[in-house]
Amino acid sequence: MSNFKDGGIVIVGGGPAGLSAAITAAQLGAPVTLIDDNPRLGGQLIKQTHKFFGSKSHYCGIRGIDIATLLEQQLYATPAKVILNTTVIGHFKPNILGLANQHTFTKLSYQRLIIATGASENTTLFENNDLPGIYGAGAVQTLMNVFGIRPGKNVLMVGSGNIGLIVSYQLLQAGINVVAVIEALPKIGGYHVHAAKLARLGIPILTSHTIKAALGKEYVTGAVICRVDKNFKPIKGTEKRLKVDTICLAVGLSPLVEILSQIGCQMVFIPQLGGQVAWHNENMETTVSGVYVAGDASGVEEPSTAKLEPSIAGAHAAARLTGKVTESQNIITQAKLELAAIRQGPFGEKAAKGKEKMMQTVR
């Protein structure tokens, strides 16, 4: 039956969360296998040219692209195995994953599993929202920051959260014109510092505005925006046509939870965490014993906590395999203290509420 290998602690996803979990577990001496569907590790960090906020121990002041390299180096200094260009496409009972790359399908068993699949970008409803020229904000970042290709010449940014604001500034750095940033809420969603950078360059940030339609037959040639009232209903007669060739959507993220759901982990719907998430305890373990979740897959959150929860998952999973209970417990205790401190701050509040709500859900 077992004509396939065992991966020890198998981690799905090589972004900041998966890397942090893998580094922690491997440094404790556990056998670790990390799987990612991209040609290199780092996840979304490899396109993030901005400097991160937070405390020094959480990579503040360092650009995302450089954090990716740092984490990658730390992992490659351990004996952890890395499988790239490979997608985990399914789970077989009791503890086997199905792996597919371009050419082959293989199976891998695990003793502990950490799911760090991250999140996918949301879209939003408007006429013609499927036209070519409408991109997720992450896709625009990939094009211009990884490949050095401009997606268009004139962009409308939908959403003024941190992603919308940061990507708008990166568009300007890449020599692309941002016609406007629109936001349905009456106030800007992201940090003031990011909004101020755009304002200084004269980019209009229109609050209480939404997109009504994309114009064009085969691809985007324009957009219609309008004002919304307190209940987010469009106000008639306030429509404005914008001449744009690209519409960039930065309207939030949803955790990628398909595998967790297939494994049979109990799922709960928590809007503050981005939607459906796998219920997990404070050690990041789901309702299925030995299956953990980490990073945005466990609830979309500010990046400053990106390495804390995964470290907890990695240490907890490793403790049971290596028997290094005291060392693991020290890491977990320290990470929990730091996590609590971050979640007390104004930008950790939402996630703290979400996690609290999850804990109250009967498992």
Next chain:
Amino acid sequence: MRYNMLKRTSKRNAPTRITDHPILQFNRGRELTFFFEGKAMKGYEGETIAAALVANGVKVFRYSEKHKRARGFFCAVGKCSSCLMVVDGKPNTMVCMEPLRQGVRVERQRGRGKI
């Protein structure tokens, strides 16, 4: 005002490929030739087929099955299926994940594609 006008003119002529960037340097790989709908195009080793197509001004990647709606690049991370194309005769290839190769033939997919 005058500054703005200057800025706009330069924008209009900005090439698709970024050469000057305040933070990033793009070390592109070997130049490759590939074919889109039979037409020869240039791209670089290390980029995906989708990226090379966008750099060549291609916006429509496929047409949907029922309403024949144009579909383009959307998520860039192999999740949304908007970029399924026929690559060397193989339909349903996610070109946002597929590396560009010398001589590769890329075609727009119509509907589901035949296997």
